[in-house]
Amino acid sequence: MAQTALAVDSPEHGTAAPRRVRRLAGRLGADGRAWLLLLPSLVFLCLFTYWPIVQVLLQALTIETFGSQATSLGLGNFDRLFADAAFTGALLNNLVYAVGTIAPSIALALALAVGLQEATRFNALLRTVVFFPVLLPLVAAAALFLFVFLPGIGLLDYYLATLGAGQTNWLGDPDLALWSLVGLTVWKNAGYYMLFFLAGLQAIPLDLYEAARIEGAGAWRRFTRITLPLLGPSLAFVLVIALVNVITQVDHVVVLTEGGPSGATDLLLFYIYQTAHESYDYGKAAAATVVSVAILLALSLVSLRTLERGVHYEAS
Amino acid sequence: MLTKSLKLLGATGLALGVGLGVAQAQTEIEMFFPVPVEGKLAKEMQSLMERFNEAHPEIEATAVYTGSYDETNLKTRAAIKAGRPPAAVIMSANFILEYQLNDEIEPLDPLIEAEGSSADAFMDRFWPALHGNARFADRVWAVPFHNSTPLLYINADHFREVGLDPDNPPATWQDWAAAASKLVKREGGETTRWGLMLPENYDYLGWIMTALTMSNGGLYYNPEYGGEVYYDTPSMLGALTFVHDLAHEFEVMPAAITDGKAVSTAFFAGQTSMVVLSTGSLSFIRENMKDDYRVAFVPRNVRNAVAIGGASLMMPKGLSEEKKQAAWTLMNWLTSPEISGHWSRFTGYFAPNRQAYELPEMKQFIADNPDAKVALDQLQYARSWFATYNTVAVRKALEDQVQAVITGDKQPKEALEAAQENADAQMRPYVEATALKLPASM
Amino acid sequence: MAAPRPLMRAGGARFDSGRLLAIALLAGVALVWSTPLLWMLVASLRPQNFGGLDMASLWPDFTPTLANFAEALESADFARLYLNTILVCAGILAVQLATITLAGYAFARLSFRGREVVFYGFLLQLMLVPPILIVPNLTTITRLGLYDSLLGVMAPYFASAFGVFLMRQTFRTIPRDFEEAAVVDGASWWQLIWRVLVPLARPGMVAFAIVSVVSHWNEFLWPLMVVSSLDNQTLTVGLASFTMGAESASQWGVIAAGTCLVAAPLLLAFGLFQRQFVNSFLFSGVK
Incomplete structure (x- = not known):
């Protein structure tokens, strides 16, 4: 941490402060x-x-x-957990879901932010459109997508049919269902991440681009050499938020698939939710919670490191 | 005479209350209820509550809408765990067993006996098919509230179009598969109309498989003991192979999972000629279906048999004596012939109380709606609903495998073996504490 | 305040083919993005048409009807639902602003023993949302006597790791010169927070407020668990009454209308104030 508290440590000359608070705070010292x-x-x-x-x-x-x-202490719940194929399945699904969701959402959000950063009316409209899904409750979004994904009659098939495509069972095909949820999640979250990138872009001094342009750097080069490195902190922040989202949001699984077909869309938190609330196996659910908390902690420690580095970078 | 003296008693009580300046203490009770069909049912339930409260000034009952069947189960669990049990819950009938196994609901026998009745006499007013999920382990645990069975719905226009008689719908699996093969429409490599669609989302699929297995002579769980299921059996194998063939041999049914909403939407849109749906959907289809339609029994291979669905009223433990009495009054009122019949006409569910069908308005209704009569007639072939220890997980063990067969990822035999193994694992804690808890060597 | 960028960058951006392609791509994405919501709007006004194959059509080739809205409104007491939702969002936000400002300041400006550890301890809450901890949290809420109350819905959110993080970042981007000047003028530490830092951090707070209100407006599972009486239900819980039917046949128009009613306030607010919303977001991340 580069900075230290400075002036605040000096004695106060409070005027209107409630005496008791002042005295308490004074006695307590900085810590x-x-x-x-x-x-x-x-x-x-x-x-x-x-x-x-x-x-x-x-x-x-x-x-x-x-x-x-009578109860006893032990690791039995963990033994049962790891022996449960549904749990390992959910773990694997969640991994695919995470990679499948985070990479395209972030790439798309970044592209949209760069493309829409100029404050024109047209861009403002497009930003609004992309941001709207963020404002929708996930339950409501899922209810809408129930229709979007409806085979044959739904929004997706109706318009794909005009392009000559046939019926697809988006949620009923085990090879497709998880990717349909990925699609919904990208739709829902890309606008949110875009805002953070827009904020980050605003912080990059324009003269850097000027200088690069004078040196003859093309658009792609300017993006990779200036925009991307300077967006480091935003990227790290968005990554953390996105990681948290893929593990903690399952309302759409509840509404759309309940983990099916054949467990193809079972995600970690939904597994926990079902184990606790439908099978009443609180021991196994708690063990699964402990595992997912451990995963989250490990992930966030890594990403927070990056985040802190990014913040340093920004401060310097 | 009884009513007269009751009125007198009420008047005296009122007079006393006024005379002494003491406000009459009302017993406040809460009832949790799910809305399995449409939002307007929630409104109807509220107006029923108003009627109840008007007729029972000593009770202030509130109906709390608690979402779907599963959410209601979840919320009831949570409320019991939180020490704030509702006085009554309308619970999916196959979850009652688990509350009993976990010792979380009151047996109703003492309340029945306190009225001078007996459990036999009390249960006799309900259709026999409903007894299994309400009375078990020597006690009455629930009062049937509204019930359903799966039903075959057919598009009569489609039937006529391909030269089939809609008034003579398929009654056997043989006829069923043949009709479906005639009805299915293909253009190029694409199917533009399915012969048959089944609701295959969790919960619904288990119910449909129960019906098919029962129609094939089987019964895939032990109604007497919550620790046994019989997935890996000939009757089950036959039923699942039939489902497999519908999707993969005859190709008259999508080889992907279709949920209940998709099935009803496709039926309305004429994209499928036959569907199996709950009798609970009957009112809605009657009001909104444009094409001519008919309903029929679920076709049989060995015998006619289906499982009941729907919900029953139960009473959680931990209530005060006054609340118990008030809840019991509410439960009896809601399942009385008059209210039962009213709710049935409004929703399309059966009235579980047989006496409801003796009422003139109900006789008129059945006469006006022959499709409701078919549903009622099928009830004599109905049996109790799948319920075990850990019902949802044990059911899901089967459903996951059936889905894999439908999507073509597994063959019926291996699917059933996997389902059996998984289900046994889910029930092990209960089995080890009951049937396999044996005397140690002396 | 972040100055609006010039429409075209100096140095002469030309409307070359690459640029046109980019615009077309962006417009394409926006088109795809907007279809589900456009459908929601169109379908909510479309007369009930069971068996119609054109339910997905975005083309309003019909006489609009409010029947779907009427049916949605009939199935729930929307005035009550709106009020409860607003109370929950406002209550959570008010307490959060206090807690996150204080903690954010401590992490941004004070050095104290164990700061790192405590900060990571705070960040734990980012991951451990109520759905994971629903059973123990419900027990706690009941012990506190808050079961079936709006306060019970709000309480677990009174502390916000996300908010603390955001405020810490915001405070850090405020140059120290302001504080040093104030200290020279004899301001105390709490005057520093209230008079100097809070006004400067307002954009960060607005940004947080938007995130907070949006997420609690949209929350479903926790209010469903905590609240049992009709008087205390929130919008999303009300919405569930016509979307989550187990044996339900499909009433897509009513579902669309109900979704409209739930989402409309936020969508309208964003549409009207989007410049302020976006600006505050833009500001929060920077100096």
Whole structure:
């Protein structure tokens, strides 16, 4: 961290500050003051994030037997979890879904941001259109796409038929269903990521492009040598958000496929949701939660490193 | 005379309440209910509640809409876990068993007996097919509220077009496959009209497979014990092979998964000539179908048999005595012949209460709607619904495999073996704690 | 404020073929992107037509009807649903703005022992959304006596890792000169936050507000779980009543109308204020 707190550490000459707060803050010193500021957030984080994690961990290690109050501690839930083909299937699906969703959404968002960065009326209209799906509830989007994907009659087949294509069962073909969900997700999220790229682009000084142009650099070269490196922080940020999205959003699976056909669209969180709420196997669900939390942590540690590096870059 | 004395009692109570300046304490109860058909049912339920509350000033009942059957199950679970159980729930009839296994619902026998009745007398008012999912393990656990069976719907115009008689719909699998082969339309390599479509999304598919297996002489779960299913059996193999052939041999049915909404939309649009859908869709199809249509029994191979569907009222544990009584009053009112018949005419479901069909308005309704009569007639061949320990997972173990057969990824025999193995694994905790819990060596 | 870019860049961008191709491609993407929503609009006004093969047609070749809207409105108390949703969004946002400003400031400007660790601890919440923790969270909400209340829907979101992160970034981009000047003038630390940093960070807050309101307006599973009485339901839960029927036949017009009703406020707000929305987004990421 390059910066340190500076002036704020000097003694205050407060005027209208409530005396008690001032005195408390003064007595606490810099560390105490920081904790005081964090306190409101920490209270809610403890209640609704940390404590539930402890509960889930305990649940994952608790082995229950049907019809008996007695429980024991152990790794039995994890053994059962890894022996469950549905779990490994969901894990694999989620991987495909992540790669399949994140790469095109980000590429598309980036292309759209670069293409629409100039503030013309036309561009403003196009940005609005691309951003609209972000504003739609995922449940509602899924309800719409139920019709979009309807074989033969739905939006997609109706217009593809005018191009001479035949009927396709977008959600009912196990080889296609996951990719249909990928399509929905890209449609829903690309506009959101585009906004962050637009913000990042706005921060790049125009004279850099001028200089490059004078040196005779073409458009592609300018993009790879200036735009892309300077968008590093935005890219890292979007990557984190996108990673979180592919693991934590499953409303569309609930509405459209319920993980089918034959488990082809079963994603990790949906697996957890079903195991807990339909099979009441809270031990196995908790074990799966622990696994997915571990994956998320590992992923986010890596991407946060990149993020912090990007922020440094931006600050320098 | 009883009503008279009750009225008197009520009046006295009212007078006393006013006289002493004490406000009459109402018992407030909540009932969870799913809306499996259309949004307007939610409105209708609210107006039923108003009628109930008017007729029962001592009770303030609220109907809480809790989404689909599955969401209602989820919410009921959550409310019970959170220590705030509703007084009554309209629950998908095949989930009742699990609440009983987990000791989360009240047996209703004490309430029945307190009225001077017996469990036999109480259950006798309901169609026999509904008993299995309501009364088991020597107790009454649920009161049937509205019920359905799968039904074959055919497009009569299409039938006439290919020279088939719509008033003589296929009754056997042989006729069924033959009709479908005649009805299917192909242009080039593309099918432009399917002979038959089945709803194959989770839950619906399991119900359809139950019907086909039963029609093939089978019964793929143990109605007496929640730890056994019989997926890897000849009757099941025959049924699944038939489904496989419809998609891959005769090519009269899509070789991809079609969900209930897609099936009904295709039927309306004339893109399929036959469908199997719930009797719960009957009112909606009657009101909105443009083409001429007929309904018929689900065709048989060995015998006529289907499983019931629909929902029953149950009462979670952990209620105060007043709430129990109030909920019991509500449950009885909702399943009375009059209300049962009204709801049935409004929704298209059966009235589970047989006495409802003795009422003149119900007789008139059946006379006016011959399709409703077909549905009712099929009820005598109906049996109880698939229910086991861990019902959803055990059902899904089969459905995943059936879907793989339909999409051509697996052959029937290997699919059933995999389904059996997976289902056994899902039921193991229960089996080990019950049937396989044996005396250790002495 | 970020100055609008000149329409055409100096240095002479020509309308060459490459540029035309790019415009065509962008317009193509926008066309594809807009079709589902256009369909929603057209279908919601189309008379119920069961068995029609042209349900997917985007061409309004019919006399528009409000029957679908009437049926959607009839199946739920929309005034109540709108009010509840607004209350939930506003309540969450108000508390969040307080918590994230304070914490964001602490992470951006104060150095204290354990800052790194606590910061990563905060970021945990980015991943662990309520659907994952629904069972333990529901127990907590009930113990607090908040089951079936709007406050119960809001409470788990009062702390926001995303907001803290965004505010930290925003504060960091504000030059220290302002604070140093204020300190010289004798301002205390809390005056620094309230008088100097908060006004400068307003665009970041607006950006966060949009993200927060949009995500809670659209939230489904958690309100469905926490709320049981009709009086406390939110829009998405209401919408579920006509889209998620188990044995339902398909009423696409009504589904489209219901979706319209749920999404309309946000879409309209964005359409009207899109310049402000986008500008605040553009500002939040930069100096």
